[in-house]
């Protein structure tokens with residue numbers, strides 16, 4: 001994949017150039033910081049697994065990464081995050097207004113890119129996906145500081161805000177590969193399951209991860225009062241006094257309570273249970289691609305299921 005991913009990176013750099021200096025500066029800053037490039041990989045791997053080798057795959061792989069980058073710029077403003085990809089966030093360095101506006105530039109540039117491949121189905125998939133992502137973020141905002149949300153409410157947020165772009169990326173590869181609708185839906189479901197596993201692990205690492213490996217701060221979810229699965233499960237398995245402790249931490253974003261909360265999510269098995277939920281989603285993803293012909297691309301898609309759960313960054 002290395003040479004194909006370099007081609008994707010070349011398209012991203014080319015498409016993000018602008019005569020407006022601040023756009024160039026911020027987009028180069030965030031894109032050159034790296035990132036795992038999982039979503040473009042999904043486009044390429046599904047296209048390849050289904051025998052498509054046309055140049056549109058690079059354009060669409062780049063498009064989903066540009067959309068992802070736009071969401072990161074916006075998300076870091078909303079979350080007031082200070083560290084991303086091991087560097088100061090764009091909002092910390094250039095301010096909120098510049099970050100939001102350059103995010104808008106990237107988002108609208110992604111629409112120019114997707115139009116350029118001249119396929120209505122592609123527009124359909126990405127218009128729906130971006131709309132759902134935005135709904136997910138608003139739902140998450142509504143759930144903030146609310147310890148009474150259900151596990152289903154939580155799962156809906158992560159399916160929308162994170163898994164939807166994984167799903168769309170996988171589906172786009174299948175669309176390029178000319179898959180019939182049932183196969184396209186199985187590929188999309190792989191993306192949804194993988195993206196859900198990925199976000200479950202993200203939420204786990206916010207309590208268990210290391211800042212240096214993650215490239216972002218741990219404990220940010222607690223600081224923001226995000227009721228993620230480790231906390232929801234810990235509350236189900238706690239004494240009344242412990243439950244009140246977690247409720248208060250969510251309601252008031254008591255990040256200074258992080259050490260006690262980490263001890264609790266570990267002791268109650270909430271972190272293990274979150275990992276088990278991620279494993280189950282990864283297993284669902286694996287099942288979805290059972291119908292693909294054996295190939296190196298299919299192997300790589302299976303390998304991604306392992307990495308999504310075992311990742312530390």
Ligand code: GRG
Nearest residue numbers: 035036070071072074075107130134137161162
């Ligand atoms: C512009 C369509 C649009 C919407 C704005 C703010 C917002 C609405 C959406 C944010 C969605 C979001 C950032 C969800 C979190 C997804 C997530 C786990 C991001 C981290 O992904 P990685 O680990 O990042 O793949 P790297 O740095 O590796 O690329």
